[in-house]
Amino acid sequence: MSALILFGGGGDLALRMLLPSLYFLDHDGLLDPELKIIAAARSDETRDAYIERVRASVEPRAKSDDVWSDETWTRLAARLDYVALDATSADELKALKAKTGDGSVTAFMAVSPSLYGRIVPAMHAAGLAGPDTRIVLEKPVGRDLESFREIDDAVSAVFDERQVFRIDHYLGKETVQNLIALRFGNTIFEPLWNNLTIDHVQITVAETVAVGDRWPYYDEYGALRDMLQNHMLQLLCLVAMEPPSNIDADSVRNEKVKVLRSLRPITVEEAGRVTTRGQYTDYVSERGAPTDTETFVAIRADIDNWRWAGVPFFMRTGKCMAEKRTEIVIQFKPVPHSIFGRDGSSYRGAIQPNRMIIELQPDEDISLEVMNKQPGLDQRMQLQPITMSLSWGHNDRKASPPRRRIAYERLLLDAMAGDSTLFVRRDEAEEAWKWVDEVSDAWDGAAMKVEPYEGGSWGPEAADLLLSRTGRRWSSHER
Numbered sequence: 001m002s003a004l005i006l007f008g009g010g011g012d013l014a015l016r017m018l019l020p021s022l023y024f025l026d027h028d029g030l031l032d033p034e035l036k037i038i039a040a041a042r043s044d045e046t047r048d049a050y051i052e053r054v055r056a057s058v059e060p061r062a063k064s065d066d067v068w069s070d071e072t073w074t075r076l077a078a079r080l081d082y083v084a085l086d087a088t089s090a091d092e093l094k095a096l097k098a099k100t101g102d103g104s105v106t107a108f109m110a111v112s113p114s115l116y117g118r119i120v121p122a123m124h125a126a127g128l129a130g131p132d133t134r135i136v137l138e139k140p141v142g143r144d145l146e147s148f149r150e151i152d153d154a155v156s157a158v159f160d161e162r163q164v165f166r167i168d169h170y171l172g173k174e175t176v177q178n179l180i181a182l183r184f185g186n187t188i189f190e191p192l193w194n195n196l197t198i199d200h201v202q203i204t205v206a207e208t209v210a211v212g213d214r215w216p217y218y219d220e221y222g223a224l225r226d227m228l229q230n231h232m233l234q235l236l237c238l239v240a241m242e243p244p245s246n247i248d249a250d251s252v253r254n255e256k257v258k259v260l261r262s263l264r265p266i267t268v269e270e271a272g273r274v275t276t277r278g279q280y281t282d283y284v285s286e287r288g289a290p291t292d293t294e295t296f297v298a299i300r301a302d303i304d305n306w307r308w309a310g311v312p313f314f315m316r317t318g319k320c321m322a323e324k325r326t327e328i329v330i331q332f333k334p335v336p337h338s339i340f341g342r343d344g345s346s347y348r349g350a351i352q353p354n355r356m357i358i359e360l361q362p363d364e365d366i367s368l369e370v371m372n373k374q375p376g377l378d379q380r381m382q383l384q385p386i387t388m389s390l391s392w393g394h395n396d397r398k399a400s401p402p403r404r405r406i407a408y409e410r411l412l413l414d415a416m417a418g419d420s421t422l423f424v425r426r427d428e429a430e431e432a433w434k435w436v437d438e439v440s441d442a443w444d445g446a447a448m449k450v451e452p453y454e455g456g457s458w459g460p461e462a463a464d465l466l467l468s469r470t471g472r473r474w475s476s477h478e479r
């Protein structure tokens, strides 16, 4: 028998993401038939009452994906147990230990990270931290390098690095993994994947939602620490890393760390030119008092190595923006010489430089924009840009695309199997925090205040300037 412990099993993350993911995995026959799932939280709740709450969350989700089945639900429910305890108490954890059996144990921390440093020693004292135990940590682990190290030290005093699985749910997204397949499963892109052919890269994570009642957490973190330190730097690493020798965890993570170490520090002198902080105008009334927390951030990052010298990576993320859109745009350079006239514009349809768009949300797709000839007998050749989709599901156009999985499905499966390729290693997290701390210090040093932007826009004007002063513009402004 193996066991999955969900500390905080009655909370929002567990009910909204983890348990539906486990349902889908069970539905597809991907869970160990012997797996027991034990939710642990302080609320005094019976197993039956807990199972009812899980059902209320899982059923509508599964029905909306058209994969609800009584058989799967009965199987999942039989795996579920609930233990009311304070996870920081070793004595109380002993009761949990008795339920886990002798097989491997995966403990998912769906609780506040401020508790990690107290739960882990309690697990150790309760005999719940053997060599077959894995621990999954949710973000945010810390608020800066120092606080990250403080929490992580408490974890690594008990668990080896191979037992620690630091989640970045973006790494569980299908298209993010598809990016790895695209880059390293083909020969055709690699010769182009450098500063000879690529002009710049844009990474956008735009959300339409406001901060709302999450503000007590958000106000302490802001967009820089909530999104850029983790998800966006991970995306940047996957675009920029050198080919690893193998898909194993250390080979991939070694390459990502090298990218993070090559990020040029942002200085006080440069901060105003290469970064923008924004705040949507309703944030102050939502929060109830003025604050300098950024709900939008845009940064030009430069990677100081041979492959990327001179290729800026523009990243931006924000709440209350015009669209929900997560994408990576690889903007190629223009042709060196146009045979269609000096700039191609003497013919209808000027030549547009090629572009690869890796779209993560709202749709998942990887597409390539190329120029081709408009069909017809015009005496002068007419050019037009066309978009070729390189995505899954397109070989067989009649087949419906596979169900869009929750990112946690992949990550739960990998953590339970002990595969940490799609998890963040300690040195990666440290390097990311180091760079982000420098950005934050540069903001303080330059006294950079947030610039207001209207909800439903693409952020403050300064974010456009970040690109326009280099002769470029955000791809969203071209649609």
Ligand SMILES: NC(=O)C1=CN([C@@H]2O[C@H](COP(=O)(O)OP(=O)(O)OC[C@H]3O[C@@H](n4cnc5c(N)ncnc54)[C@H](OP(=O)(O)O)[C@@H]3O)[C@@H](O)[C@H]2O)C=CC1
Binding pocket: 007, 008, 009, 010, 011, 012, 013, 014, 040, 041, 042, 043, 044, 085, 086, 087, 088, 109, 110, 111, 112, 113, 115, 138, 139, 140
């Ligand atoms: N919600 C989300 O979408 C996301 C959440 N996260 C992260 O996941 C973690 C959990 O977030 P979320 O689910 O939203 O938080 P919630 O507050 O909804 O849930 C926290 C859970 O922890 C339990 N808990 C609190 N203290 C203890 C304790 N001492 N012993 C045992 N259980 C305890 C609570 O239950 P009780 O009070 O009964 O003990 C509750 O079940 C956080 O780290 C958060 O940052 C990350 C990404 C997204």
Ligand SMILES: O=C1O[C@H](COP(=O)(O)O)[C@@H](O)[C@H](O)[C@H]1O
Binding pocket: 207, 226, 227, 326, 361
């Ligand atoms: O980690 C977080 O991510 C969400 C966005 O996730 P997505 O999968 O919907 O793109 C973000 O809203 C939240 O602020 C942040 O903590």
